[in-house]
Amino acid sequence: MDTLIGQGLVALEMIVDPGSFARDRVGAKEFTDESYGPGAVVGTATLDGQTVTVIASDAEAFNEKFPVVYAGIIGMEEGYKMASAVYATLAADRDAPASAKRPIVLIVDTPGNGPGKVEEIFGMNKATGAYQLALAEARAAGHPIVAAVIGRAISGAFLCHGLQADRIVALDAKFGTMIHVMPLTSVSRIIKKNIEVLEELSKSNPVFAAGPQFFHKLGGVEEVVPEIADLRSVVIRQVAALRVAKAKGEATGPVGRAVLGAARGGRVTRPQVAAKMAAEFAAVADKYRPQSA
Amino acid sequence: MALNTLEFECKAEAASVRLAAPVHYGVVGSGDLEVILEPRDLEGAVTVKITTPVAGFDAVWRKVLETFVNRAKLADVAIDINDNNASPAVVSMRLQQAFAETAA
Amino acid sequence: MANWSKLQTRSFLESSARDRAIGLVDEGTFTELAGPFDRMSSPHLVALGEAVEFDDGVVTGVGRIGKRPVFVISQEGRFIGGAVGEVGGAKMVTTIDLAIGFADELRAANPKIAPDELPLVAISFETGGVRLHESNAGLLAHAEVMDAFQRARGKVPVVALIGSRIGCFGGMGFVAAATDVIVMSEFGRLGLTGPEVIEEEMGKDEFDASNRALVYRTTGGRHKYIMGDCNFLVDDRIAAFRGQVTELCKLPVGDFEQFRRIGSAALVEKQMRAVALAAEMQPKDAYDVWRRAGNNDPAGLGDAPVDDFRKQAQRLSV
Numbered sequence: 001m002d003t004l005i006g007q008g009l010v011a012l013e014m015i016v017d018p019g020s021f022a023r024d025r026v027g028a029k030e031f032t033d034e035s036y037g038p039g040a041v042v043g044t045a046t047l048d049g050q051t052v053t054v055i056a057s058d059a060e061a062f063n064e065k066f067p068v069v070y071a072g073i074i075g076m077e078e079g080y081k082m083a084s085a086v087y088a089t090l091a092a093d094r095d096a097p098a099s100a101k102r103p104i105v106l107i108v109d110t111p112g113n114g115p116g117k118v119e120e121i122f123g124m125n126k127a128t129g130a131y132q133l134a135l136a137e138a139r140a141a142g143h144p145i146v147a148a149v150i151g152r153a154i155s156g157a158f159l160c161h162g163l164q165a166d167r168i169v170a171l172d173a174k175f176g177t178m179i180h181v182m183p184l185t186s187v188s189r190i191i192k193k194n195i196e197v198l199e200e201l202s203k204s205n206p207v208f209a210a211g212p213q214f215f216h217k218l219g220g221v222e223e224v225v226p227e228i229a230d231l232r233s234v235v236i237r238q239v240a241a242l243r244v245a246k247a248k249g250e251a252t253g254p255v256g257r258a259v260l261g262a263a264r265g266g267r268v269t270r271p272q273v274a275a276k277m278a279a280e281f282a283a284v285a286d287k288y289r290p291q292s293a
Numbered sequence: 294m295a296l297n298t299l300e301f302e303c304k305a306e307a308a309s310v311r312l313a314a315p316v317h318y319g320v321v322g323s324g325d326l327e328v329i330l331e332p333r334d335l336e337g338a339v340t341v342k343i344t345t346p347v348a349g350f351d352a353v354w355r356k357v358l359e360t361f362v363n364r365a366k367l368a369d370v371a372i373d374i375n376d377n378n379a380s381p382a383v384v385s386m387r388l389q390q391a392f393a394e395t396a397a
Numbered sequence: 398m399a400n401w402s403k404l405q406t407r408s409f410l411e412s413s414a415r416d417r418a419i420g421l422v423d424e425g426t427f428t429e430l431a432g433p434f435d436r437m438s439s440p441h442l443v444a445l446g447e448a449v450e451f452d453d454g455v456v457t458g459v460g461r462i463g464k465r466p467v468f469v470i471s472q473e474g475r476f477i478g479g480a481v482g483e484v485g486g487a488k489m490v491t492t493i494d495l496a497i498g499f500a501d502e503l504r505a506a507n508p509k510i511a512p513d514e515l516p517l518v519a520i521s522f523e524t525g526g527v528r529l530h531e532s533n534a535g536l537l538a539h540a541e542v543m544d545a546f547q548r549a550r551g552k553v554p555v556v557a558l559i560g561s562r563i564g565c566f567g568g569m570g571f572v573a574a575a576t577d578v579i580v581m582s583e584f585g586r587l588g589l590t591g592p593e594v595i596e597e598e599m600g601k602d603e604f605d606a607s608n609r610a611l612v613y614r615t616t617g618g619r620h621k622y623i624m625g626d627c628n629f630l631v632d633d634r635i636a637a638f639r640g641q642v643t644e645l646c647k648l649p650v651g652d653f654e655q656f657r658r659i660g661s662a663a664l665v666e667k668q669m670r671a672v673a674l675a676a677e678m679q680p681k682d683a684y685d686v687w688r689r690a691g692n693n694d695p696a697g698l699g700d701a702p703v704d705d706f707r708k709q710a711q712r713l714s715v
Contacts, residue, residue: 065676068598076672080665087662115590115598120615121683122675123626123658125570125589126668129543130659133575136547155527155536156568156589163540181532191529193445207441207483207531220537254541258490267534273437273487274494277430281459281495284428288459288466289503290514296443317433320413321450322475329433329451346448375438377448 003176004228005151006059008072008109009041015105015148015232016045016054026053026085027092037077038062039069042085047103048236053089055082056107057161059151068116074157075114079127082161086134090141098142099247103239104135108162109151128160135164139253144242146235149212149221155181166245166252167238169223170212171231179221180210206266219261299343299351303359308337308368318391325383326376328391333371345376357381361388401425405636409560410584412635414456414473417521420635421558421642422460422467429458430495431488439484441531450476453484457492462639464514465646468496468553471521474563480528481569486538493518493545496553512649518549519642520576521558525591526567539568546575550660554578554653556645558638559585559627564616566591574626575660577653580641581618581627583703588616614683614699623687623712624671628656630707670715686713 004011012021023043024031031042038061045054057078063069069078086104093101114124139145147165149158158179162168171177181187187208188195202209206217215221225234245252251259261267312332319327333340339362343354358372372388379387404412404420412420419427431437433451442449454476459468470492472479481489496516503510527535549555557576559565564586565573573579573587581587590598592606592615605611614620621627631637645653657664680686684695691711692698698706 076675077669080669080672083659083665084662084669087665091662113589115594117595117599117604117615118675118680120588120590120595121620121624121680121686122671123574123588123621123624125574125587126626126659127672128589129571129574130665130668132540132543132571133547133660134665136544137550140547156571159536159539159543159568159571163537164544181527181536182529187529187532191445191447201444205441205444207534208529209533214533218533218537220533254537254544257537258541261534261537267483267537269437269440269483270487270534270538273431273484274491276435276437277457277488277491277495280428280430280435281499284459285499287426287428288461288499288516290464290507290510296446296449315434317451320473320475321448325475327433327450331434344449346446373436373451375449375451 004171005109005176006072008056008059008107008150011148011150011231012054012056012107015107015235016047016052017049021045021054026088029084029088031081035064037075037081039073039075040078040081042081047105047239050103052103052105053085054105054107055085055161057110059109066114066116066118068114068119072110072152073112073114074110074128074160076119076122076124076127079131079160083131083134086131086138089143090138093143099243101142103144103146104138105235106145106147106161106165108147108149108153108158110157110161111152111154112157113160128156131160132164139164139166142246144239144246146238146242148231148235149177149179150231151177153179164253166242166256167222168220169225169234169238170215170221171225171228173211173213175228177212178210179212179215183210217264218266219257219259219264222260297345297348299345299354300341301355302338302340303362304338305363305366305368307366310366311369312395314395316391316394318394319387321375321377324378324380326374326379326387328387329373330391330395331371332369335369335371337368339367339370339372341372343374343376347376347378353381357384361385365392405634405639407635408633409582409635409638410562410633414471414521414523417635418456418458418469418471421469421519421639422462427458427460427469429456430492431457437484439482439531441482441534445530447530453482453488454479455485455488457488462643462646464511466499466516467646468492468516468518470518472523474523474561477528479524479563480526481524481535481538482528482531483534483538486535486541490538490541490545493542493549493555497549500552513647515650516553517646518553518555519558520555521561522565522569522573523561523563524565524569525563526569536568539572542572543575551650554645554650556580556642559587560618560633560638561585574658578645578656579627580629580631580638581621582631582633583618584633585618586613586616587621587626619699619706620683623690623692623710625712626658630703632703667715674715689713
C-alpha cells in the first residue's frame with residue numbers, strides 16, 4: 001500500500017480497535033438518514049479500549065442533493081453533520097470530568113469545501129464555521145482531539161476538518177500526503193513568480209510550499225508519521241500525551257501550534273508581533289479602564 | 294529577487310521646516326505607496342529610504358524626492374517609503390499629502 | 398490624521414482600513430497597536446521581492462465607544478486584496494487575546510463592573526482569505542483566529558463589519574460567520590467561494606461572474622440580511638456602522654448569543670433546516686429564496702432604496 005488517498009474508511013479501520021467502529025452513532029445521537037451528508041462519516045469506536053468519536057470523509061460518496069459534493073468534499077450537510085457529531089460528543093460526556101472526556105479522532109482526507117451557487121446562496125461558510133467552533137469548544141472542554149492526515153488536507157477543508165484539533169499528525173509525503181492552500185504551480189501562476197525560484201526559496205522558507213514537511217517546520221503539524229503501519233500507535237500515543245498535556249494546562253490546538261512554530265523556527269515573526277502589541281497596550285491600558293474606578 | 298532598497302540623503306536649499314510629530318500616509322495598493330515622515334536630528338539634512346519591487350529608477354526617485362524636499366523646505370526629517378510601482382506623479386502627490394497631514 | 402467628524406459622513410466602502418478604525422470609535426480615542434511606525438511588515442513578501450506595507454495590511458488597535466473599550470481590527474483591501482499572512486494574522490489574534498485578557502483583568506479587579514465597561518471586539522473585514530505568498534502561515538493564522546473567537550465566547554463580544562470593496566471570502570468567510578454579530582452594508586459581500594471560482598467550477602451558464610447584479614444578490618448585504626446571515630443592514634457611511642456598534646455596546650456579553658447563527662447544537666439544527674430547504678428548493682437564483690421568504694417582488698425589493706428595503710424585506714425563517 002503506497003497511499004491512503006481516497007481511503008479514509010480504510011484508514012479509520014486501521015487506526016481504531018479492530019471491528020469496533022459503529023457508524024452513525026455518537027453518544028445518544030443516531031444519524032438515521034443515510035442520504036444526509038454522505039461525504040461525512042461519523043461514529044463511535046474504541047481506541048486501545050477507550051471510547052472515541054471518529055469523524056472522517058468518504059471519498060466514494062456522492063451527495064445527490066448537492067452535486068458539488070464528491071471525492072471527499074465537505075458540503076453544507078457534511079459540515080453540519082460533523083458539527084452535530086461533535087456536539088453529541090460534548091453532550092455524551094457533559095457530566096464527566098475533563099480528564100475523562102472521550103477523545104475525538106479526525107481522519108483527514110478532503111480536497112475542499114462545497115464550491116457551488118446554492119452553497120453560496122445558503123452560506124457554505126456557516127457550515128464549516130459551525131464545525132470549527134464545535135471542535136474548539138470540545139477541545140477546551142477537555143476532549144483530546146487528534147487529527148490524522150492520511151491524504152489530502154487542502155486549504156479551507158483542512159481549516160474545517162483538522163486545524164482545530166489539539167494535535168495533528170500527518171503521513172509522510174512519500175504516501176502522497178498533500179497539505180496546502182494551493183499547489184506551488186498554481187501559486188506560481190497567481191503571484192507571478194517563477195516556479196523554479198519558488199522551489200529554491202521553499203528550501204529555506206517553509207511558508208508557501210506544499211507538503212507535510214513544510215507544515216511540520218511551521219508547527220502546523222506536530223508529528224510526521226513515517227509509515228502507514230505506525231498510524232494507530234502514533235494516534236494512541238498522542239491521545240495519551242494529550243491527557244497529560246491538557247491536565248497540566250499546556251497549550252494545545254492552534255495556540256500550541258503557534259508556540260511550536262516559533263520553537264521550530266518556522267514562524268518566528270508571530271511571537272514578535274504579539275509581544276510588541278502586548279507591550280504597547282500595557283502602556284496605554286489605563287486610558288481604557290473604567291473612569292470611575 | 295529580494296526587494297530593492299534605495300537610500301540617500303539630500304538637503305533643501307532653504308531648509309527650515311521641521312516636523313513636530315511623525316506622520317504616516319497612504320496605502321501600498323498597486324501603483325501606489327505609503328510614506329512615513331519622521332523628525333530626526335540630521336543636522337538639517339533629510340534621509341530617504343525607499344523599498345520597492347522595481348529596480349533601475351534610482352535617478353527618478355532621487356529627482357522626485359529632492360524636488361519635494363526643496364519645495365517643502367524640509368529639514369531634519371527621515372522619509373521612509375514602501376512603494377508598489379507608483380508613477381513619479383503619484384509619488385509626488387502622496388509626499389505632498391503626507392506633508393499636508395503634518396500641518397493638520 | 399483625517400478629521401474625525403468628516404470621517405463620519407464618509408462612505409464606508411470607499412474608506413481605508415485606518416479611517417474605518419478611527420471613525421468607528423469615539424473621537425480621539427483610537428490607539429493603534431503595531432501601527433506603521435513599528436514597521437512590522439511581512440518578511441515573507443520581502444523574500445519574494447513583493448511590495449510590503451508597514452502594517453501588513455491590517456490596522457489593529459483600541460479605542461472607546463462611550464465607556465466601553467473597543468478593540469478594533471480593520472483589513473485593507475488595497476494591499477494584496479486584504480489577504481492574511483503571518484504578521485497580519487498575528488495582529489488579529491493578538492488583538493482578540495488582548496481584549497480577552499483585559500476583560501478578565503477588569504472583572505477580577507471589580508466583579509460588579511458594569512457590562513458596558515467591558516471590552517468588545519469589532520472587525521472590519523476586507524479580504525479574500527489566505528495570502529498565497531505565505532499561504533501556510535496564513536492558513537494557520539485563520540485557525541488561530543477561529544479558536545480565539547471560541548475563547549472569547551461569554552467574555553468579549555465579537556462584531557463583524559462588512560461593507561468594503563473586496564468583501565469577505567475564503568477562510569475569512571468562515572471566520573466572519575463565527576463572530577457573534579454581523580453588520581453589513583448593501584455593498585458588503587460575504588461568502589466562501591468567490592464568483593470567479595464558482596464560474597470556473599459550474600460554467601458560465603450557471604454562474605456568470607461578470608454579472609455584478611447576480612454576484613451581489615448571491616452574497617451581498619441585502620441577500621445576507623434576508624437569509625439571517627447578517628444581523629443588521631446599515632447605510633454605507635462610517636457613522637452608520639459606528640451607530641450600530643454603539644447600540645451593541647450597550648448590551649452585556651450574554652445578550653450576544655441571541656445574534657449568533659452558529660456556535661451551538663441548537664443553532665446547527667436550525668441551519669440544518671435551512672439546508673433541507675436548499676435541497677428541496679434547489680434555487681437557481683437568490684431571488685427564489687427571497688420569494689420563499691415572503692417577498693413577492695424580489696427584483697423590485699432588490700432595486701428599492703435601502704431604507705425601503707429594510708422596512709419591507711421579509712426575512713427567511715426555518
